[in-house]
Amino acid sequence: MTTPLDGDALRASLPGWARLDIVASTGSTNADLLAAAAAGAPDRTVLVAEHQQSGRGRLARTWESPPGSGLTFSVLFRPDGVGPARFGWLPLLAGLALADAVRGYAGGACGLKWPNDLLLGGRKAAGVLAEVAGPGAVVVGIGLNVTAAPPGQPDATSLAEHAHPAPGRADVLVAILRRLDERERAWCESGGDPDAHRLRTDYRAACRTLGSPVRITLPGGEVLDGIAEDVDGDGRLLLVEHGGRRRAVAAGDVTHVRAAPA
Numbered sequence: 579m580t581t582p583l584d585g586d587a588l589r590a591s592l593p594g595w596a597r598l599d600i601v602a603s604t605g606s607t608n609a610d611l612l613a614a615a616a617a618g619a620p621d622r623t624v625l626v627a628e629h630q631q632s633g634r635g636r637l638a639r640t641w642e643s644p645p646g647s648g649l650t651f652s653v654l655f656r657p658d659g660v661g662p663a664r665f666g667w668l669p670l671l672a673g674l675a676l677a678d679a680v681r682g683y684a685g686g687a688c689g690l691k692w693p694n695d696l697l698l699g700g701r702k703a704a705g706v707l708a709e710v711a712g713p714g715a716v717v718v719g720i721g722l723n724v725t726a727a728p729p730g731q732p733d734a735t736s737l738a739e740h741a742h743p744a745p746g747r748a749d750v751l752v753a754i755l756r757r758l759d760e761r762e763r764a765w766c767e768s769g770g771d772p773d774a775h776r777l778r779t780d781y782r783a784a785c786r787t788l789g790s791p792v793r794i795t796l797p798g799g800e801v802l803d804g805i806a807e808d809v810d811g812d813g814r815l816l817l818v819e820h821g822g823r824r825r826a827v828a829a830g831d832v833t834h835v836r837a838a839p840a
Contacts, residue, residue, distance in 0.1 A: 580646030580725070583626060583748055591752045594759045595653075598624040603645075605631050607652035608709055608719040614654065615711035621656035624755065630721070647726040648736070649751050652719040653758065654711065657766050664770030665716055666813040666828065668762075669694050669708035670781055672718045675761040676704055677784045679753035680722075683741035689786040692806065692815050693829040696722070697786060701735035703727075718758075724750055772811055781809060791838035792817070794827060802827070803838055 585600045592598060597620065604610055607625045614623060629645040655668065673694025680696060680703070681688040687699045696704035704722035711717045723736035724747050738744035761777070768774030772781075782788060787806045794802040794817065804819040814826040815835075 581746070581748075582628060582646075583751070588626075588748060588751065592624075592755050592759075594622065595624050595755065596620040596622040598626070600626045600628065603627060603629040603631060606719075607650060608707060608717050611652045611654050611717045611719075612709060612711050615715050615717060619654055621654065621658070622759075623654040624651060625653075626651040626751070648724045649720070649722045649747055649754075651751070652717050653755075654715065654717050655762060656715045657762070657770070659766050660770035662714070663812075664772075665708075665710070667765065667770065667772050667777070668716050668718060669706050669829065670809070670813045671761050671765055671777060672706045672708065672720065672758060674777070674781050674784055675758040676706065676720060676722070676754055678757040678761070679750065680704075680737060682753060683737060683745050683750070685740075687740045688784075690781070690784045692785055692787040692809070692835060693813065698735050698737065698740045700786075701727075701733055703735050703737060703740075720754065722750070722754075772813070778809065778811075785809070787815070787835065793834075793836045793838045794832055795834040795836075796827075796831060797833050 583600050589598050604627045607627050607630060611625050627650050630650040670693055673690050676696050677688055677690050684698055689697045691697050694706040695702050707719040709717050725736060725738045727734040727736045764775040765777060772778040790806055792806045802817060802819060804817045806815055807818045808816040810816055810826055814828045817825045817827060819825060
């Protein structure tokens with residue numbers, strides 16, 4: 579039987595967060611925090627759900643997790659001193675903080691697929707969804723498979739498959755939020771500069787997409803093939819197409835990124 583998360587213990591371990599609430603079940607923690615942001619919720623508000631019934635990923639995809647098997651939570655940021663033009667780095671920063679934390683349990687099995695999917699042993703273990711919550715506010719949602727992956731998804735994995743012994747969910751949540759707090763504060767201190775505090779350097783090191791042949795499908799159906807060369811100052815993926823042309827693509831403009839067929 580899965581041990582429920584203890585809100586009092588988590589709040590005591592995470593003094594840097596303004597508010598942390600745990601609910602037994604909700605449709606979407608992101609949707610709930612978007613509403614809370616509109617009502618004036620403060621920076622660094624956290625909402626955790628033991629079970630998320632209608633979790634969302636990028637491009638309206640669903641995020642499913644058996645009750646008690648993972649972590650589904652969202653955080654509200656109101657980045658002080660960072661202009662909206664820099665907000666594209668916030669989901670990448672969150673993915674990197676997630677990798678920072680999980681690497682402590684899974685070691686070299688951990689990496690990122692651009693923009694912010696967490697891979698363990700090459701399979702997806704977590705995803706990040708960032709949504710603008712009004713002027714100067716962003717809600718970042720994270721879903722991580724901890725003890726089990728969703729059934730019927732062979733490309734998914736869980737932290738328990740790669741960490742021995744498997745960590746408890748509370749310990750993992752504390753580790754993620756601490757790293758997210760550190761990364762976001764450093765980013766704000768630099769005015770959102772991705773080259774300060776090693777943000778872009780560390781992201782490059784963690785991202786398994788860079789240097790690989792990829793096939794990118796755009797929403798209109800256009801397909802791009804090439805080598806994922808780098809990420810630019812706005813967090814866009816720099817693709818070198820087969821003819822040598824360089825092209826920058828933003829996460830919001832992409833339907834799928836896949837390894838290019840051999």
